[in-house]
Amino acid sequence: MLSDRHSAALVTRAGSVVWLCFPRFDSESVFASLLDDDAGHWAIGPTATATSTREYVEESMALRTTFHTADGTLELLDALDLGDSSDPHRLGENASHTLLRSVRCTEGRVTVETTYRPRPEYGLVVPVFSEIESGFVAAGGPGRLTLTMPMPAAAANGEIRGRFTLEAGQSRNFALQRTRLGDPLPGALTQGEIEAALDTTVAAWQHWSELHQTYDGPWQDLVRHSGRVLHSLIYQPTGAIVAAATTSLPEEIGGERNWDYRYSWVRDASFTMQALWVAACPDEAHEFFGFMTAAAAHSRPERHLQIMFGIGGEHDLSERILPQLSGWRGSAPVRVGNGAWAQPQLDVYGELLDAAFQLRHQLGDMEPATREFLAALADAAASHWEQPDNGIWEVRGEPRHFLYSKLMCWVALDRAVRMADQLHAAHRVDEWSATAATIRTAILDQGWNAQIGAFTQSFGSPELDAAALMVPIVGFLPASDPRVASTVDAIIHGLSDARGLVYRYKPESGVDGVTGSEGTFLLCTFWLAHVLADGGRLAEARAVFENAVSHVNDVGLLAEEIDSATGEQLGNFPQAFSHVGLVNAAWSIQQAERSD
Known part of the structure; x- marks a missing residue:
């Protein structure tokens, strides 16, 4: 690139x-x-x-x-x-x-x-x-x-x-x-x-690079290079961050899981800003939150926060097919636009507030519009958390009560409480704290499946989902908690392929409403390394990380997924999510080794 x-x-x-x-x-x-x-x-x-x-x-x-x-x-x-x-x-x-x-x-x-x-x-x-x-x-x-x-x-x-x-x-x-x-x-x-x-x-x-990149730890060259890749995916005029540089590179060769990733997802961009905290001093914090504040400013109060925007702040990203293009290796259709822009996805509230919390020192004394925007996100999480949605993986099937969505609503309120003074919202702390406690109880009661021995994809579901690895990463439970350890083992045994890489979930479950299969997901594999490190399983964490980064191409770039059969990269390229996962997992392993 x-x-x-x-x-x-x-x-x-x-x-x-x-x-x-x-x-x-x-x-x-x-x-x-x-x-x-x-x-x-x-x-x-x-x-x-x-x-x-x-x-x-x-x-x-x-x-x-x-x-x-x-x-x-x-x-x-x-x-x-x-x-x-x-x-x-x-x-x-x-x-x-x-x-x-x-x-x-x-x-x-x-x-x-x-x-x-x-x-x-x-x-x-x-x-x-x-x-x-x-x-x-x-x-x-x-x-x-x-x-x-x-x-x-x-x-x-x-x-x-x-x-x-x-x-x-x-x-x-x-x-x-x-x-x-x-x-x-x-x-x-x-x-x-x-x-x-x-x-x-x-x-x-x-x-x-000389001024911004100070990471000094394991896999330093890969982490710093990933920081430059992530910086390269920022649209400088607005501060928007694209999920990837391409459209319609398939998640399955010959399949229809071909999407346009050249837009700014709230989720991906928030994760990217957090990774830049490790891989490069994020000068863009103000610009990014300024972009998000302006882009979301026209959302009607009764509607959910839109989950993605054009890099100039555009709202309508209607999806269409380009019939003149045959697709990579015949993988049609080729799409521009992305229909997910109209989906309700509750996790975005937590991802934005989590990024703001991590970058709070860079943000300093925020503009009034930014403070009001972030406080409104916490209010929206409190209002909407009980509703079903399409979740982090943007399923095109029926909305569900996804565990990850509830978890990130809890994150939104937890981070808002911890930033209340900076948001000039100390008077909201009791209300936000009470709702966060209610969400926590719901997750522990309905998100945990005792028969499976894991936190599962949605309330009452037996299906595994690698997004459950975020339970310890966001601090909901410690990685040492027996339920977390059991979830990690269930994902290792139930969602890993023969190469030791991790699927998001099993596509054959039918949850996503799209035909065909897909490769293993690099972000999820890095999540696994991250949680293993946090749980003190350092040798396993290093092995998972090394396995994942062995799939970088000759110039250190990663797509979204890996073909389980061939080891080839699949999906849009280079993918911010994958480089975000690399940065955060390396940092987590570094922190765990220093602590050890």
Whole structure:
């Protein structure tokens, strides 16, 4: 993944950009061959047979791919331009919506080919090219694309191809700029301008990492890298946090569990802010809660808090299918929008207040609107906790009395009580405390299933759900409590696959209202490691954690799930949830080892 904190691109090991949305994470794609071969890409690489290795430039989100051929070695450096990022606390504020690419021959002699095939609007548009000095302009759809192409090239059949040879020490720089229809059209960038922009972008990431990343514990490199990934998924103009950079990467190859994750879920974003507390000083705390306060401001009092918003604060995220795209490995349908936006999910109250509580020192003296918003969340949790909902996993079946939803309503009230002075709400403490006690009794009486020996998915249900691992994580019961230990063992034996990774629940139970199966869920596996560490089972915690992180790709990125049969990553990518789980589990193991 490349990110300028406005949008994201995905690059393959072969040096092809197969996913890029401009100018926002949720904009229509320019390249989407990730989801259909005919939906656009931009490849740069050797013409000869080559092997490749990849790495992020140290402490940055600039990607270096090294190609080794029989005749020479070629380095490809890719980044999304951060613009003038002299202020590390506002990283990406002046992003220019430009994809930067540079190739350099470091040994021998390499012949390079580039194929540029833009297909705006998810592959619907085949643009018209016009040649300019040192490049081309592509027109078609809501924007125009200016390509810097520093060599002779030919445009035909909706694509541009160029070929050139580099000797050791020689380089060529490329750029793709996006402008809105009607805006002044920029010219091609010079070679020096591209090189300077790459240097500035790498330096800005490194400066941010130096100032913000202080985690010093086990798996330090993975934790700090996850912090940069999570920071990359924040939409800088508003502080919104996307759940993932992609849409419709399937949870089952050939299945229909394909969703658009390029929006800001209250739950995912709250978890992300908490993980950044460990992996990177969260300068964004004020911006995030400001975004949530503004985005939710128009919710009608009788309605639940909306569980997700567009990254600009949009409410209507109506879901539709893109029939022109065949899907990753034929996994249709491809969706944009997400119908879950209209679901009632009671857990969001607790997740927001839990994040606010953890970040209370960063938030300091909050704006009156933020204080009122957080206090209103506690009131909503107290009012709605007895209602059924669609739960953390956004089931498309009938609403139920999910254990996790009740638990997070308790969290909302518990954290509001503990923050009452900061919220200027000391007069509400008795009422909030009384309702929290009532919810606690209900969970212990109806959420615990003595026959199963575990806290189960919903009140009165025999089904296991890995979300029950949050019972000790949020402090409802200690990890040493016999009921928690029994739940942990039940999940290990009842929801783990042969690889030792954890399913959310068993899809065949029919609770989610969607056909097909799915992979094991990385967040849930990290939850298990977290709880094992908290319960003093450190050797088991380390083993579970190491097993989970063994599935990172070659540049340390994680999707949502793992295919039990093949070990491949499944689902949208990279997934904030998975990197959140990694950060928090590592931190929990560190704390447990220090305590031990």
